[in-house]
Structure formats: structure tokens, C-alpha cells
Amino acid sequence: WQAHLPWIDAILRLKKQRNAVILAHNYQTPEIFHAVADITGDSLALAQQATRTDAEVIVLCGVHFMAETAKVLNPAKTVLIPDPGAGCSLAASITAADVRLLKQRYPGVPVVAYVNTSAEVKAEVDVCCTSANAVHVVESLGAERVIFLPDQYLGRYVAAQTKVKIILWNGACEVHERFTAAQLRGIRAEQGEVHILAHPECMPEVLAEADFVGSTAAMVTHLRKTQPKRVVMITECSMADNVSAEFPQMEFTRPCNLCPHMKKNTLPKIHDALLHMRHRVEIDPAVIERARRSLERMLAIGR
Ligand code: 13P
Ligand code: SF4
Secondary structure (H helix, E strand, O other), X not given: OHHHHHHHHHHHHHHHHHOEEEEEEOOOOHHHHHHHOOEEEXXXXXXXXXXXXXXXXXXXXXOHHHHHHHXXXXXXXXXXXXXXXXXXXXXXXXXHHHHHHHHHHOOOOOEEEEOOOOHHHHHHOXXXXXXXXXXXXXXXXXXXXXXXXXXXHHHXXXXXXXXXXXXXXXXXXXXXXXXXXXXXXXXXXXXXXXXXXXXXXXXXXXXXXXXXXXXXXXXXXXXXXXXXXXXXXXXXXXXXXXXXXXXXXXXXXXXOEOOOOXXXXXXXXXXXXXXXXXXXOOXXXXXXXXXXXXXXXXXXXXX
């Protein structure tokens, strides 16, 4: 932490000068999450909060699709991303042209896009969802069949909770796909009494071994309610690092996987983003207009 202090001081100063707010996803490292962020949360919370800020500048410490979401919801504001190379394997798995082809193949079937997609993809779909409200969003459409993209595992998880028939795309999160059911069985065999929380981007056989499945924010709410003694979070590594500060009485044990995209954000890059007012997220206004409808429809549904 000693090495972080000069950066933290400089960022806090610049933040004031620029009238900026820093939104950070739960997967950001503790020095970003605890020391410089104004608002932290899961993808849904960040999208919701992006609509409520009075700041002129939004710095989105997360991945590119999250910064795009903030821009779509705030076209008049300056939205900065500390590292524009912070992508996501899910967002990279599908293009707007793919969605247009899907719509031709299944005419009249509504399309739900996980927020882990580009703004161009969001512009082609009926509504967005996050892992916190996916079932809710799918059911809100009142359709017999729904196209759900791009995460095949979240899609299968939703399909298991609803009567709506789900047509899947074959995207996957490169971080959550690496967890295996054998790994979870191994943890239980080795550690005995342990509470396992898993993100719905994991494979179905992994989710079947978990005690709780939910978005990163739902995991925190669940821990507050259930207060287990020993916890394993089957998700990105910073999640347990950040959450353990709130629950000093709980023992958090590994495994976890790092998201190389989330980890591209660092204090020096946040500092430089504010100093040079770079890397601005720019999106074609016609795309903003259409993507915004899909996002606002999701926000109206809520969590
Ligand atoms: P949450 O919406 O649960 O925070 O997840 C975002 C994400 O990228 C998970 O990998
Ligand atoms: Fe994308 Fe997975 Fe990283 Fe989340 S953890 S940003 S879904 S690659």
C-alpha cells in the first residue's frame, strides 16, 4: 500500500479538479476498489449508478463494454476508460452482423443480450440483462422462446429456472469457464465445512456443486445474510480480496481465476486518464440511440 499512496493522493486531487466520478467493478484490485472508487458494484449497479451521477466525467474502472454502457446512458458526458484494451471474451464472441443473422433465422423471436456485449450488439437486440436479473428479463418478455446471447452458460442457467425456451449462442467467459466440478469436489473433500459461491458464467456441472449461484453483488448480499465461517468464491480473484474487508470474521480460501482484462486497470493508468482526459469512449450516435432503448428497458425491470 505504501507505493500506492502517492497515486491515490494524485487521483483524488484530479478527480475533484475534473468533477469526475470513478465507477469500479467488483473485480478491480483492492487499491482501486477501496481507495479511489466512488461507486463499486456488479455490472447492473454500475449501469444504474451511471444514470444517477451529476459528475461531468465518468471514469469506468472495468472492461470496455461497461464503459460503453456508461456512455450510452450518458451521451453528453465524457466517459474515460483507463485502458481501452480491457476487453471481454464474451463481448468478443458476437458481432452485430451475427445478431442480424440470428434474427433472420428466428423471425419474431425476441433477443436478450447479456450486458457483456458491444454497444453495436446492444443496438440490435430487444433488451439487455445482467447476471443479476437475467431470469427476470427473459420472463418479462412474455414469449415462448427467447434468443439469449452470448453466454451459453448463463443462458443454460436461465433455461433451468424458467419455462421459456432459450435459444443459445456459444460464447463463454474465459475466466469462469476454467473452473471445474472436480475442483469444487476436491475443495469439499479437503476442507470439509465450506460455503461455495459461484458465478452463473461457470459451467452447469460447476454450478451444481455450489451452495449459492449469483452475480457478484448477489454473492455479497448472500454472505451478509448467511454469515458462513469459511467461504470459497468461484469467480475472479479480486472479488474475495475486496469482500473479505467487509467480513473479517470469515475465512476466504482459494481457488480463483484472474481476469486479464479487468487487471489492465491500474492506479497509474487511472491517474493518466484523468490527467490527459484520455481514453474517451466514443460511439456512433445512431448506435447510442438504439442501444439505449435495450439498456433502459433492462433498467426499468431492475434487479
Ligand atoms: P457481474 O454482473 O456479476 O458483476 O459480472 C460481470 C462479469 O464480467 C462477470 O465476469
Ligand atoms: Fe469478461 Fe469473464 Fe473478464 Fe467478466 S471475467 S470481464 S465475463 S472475461
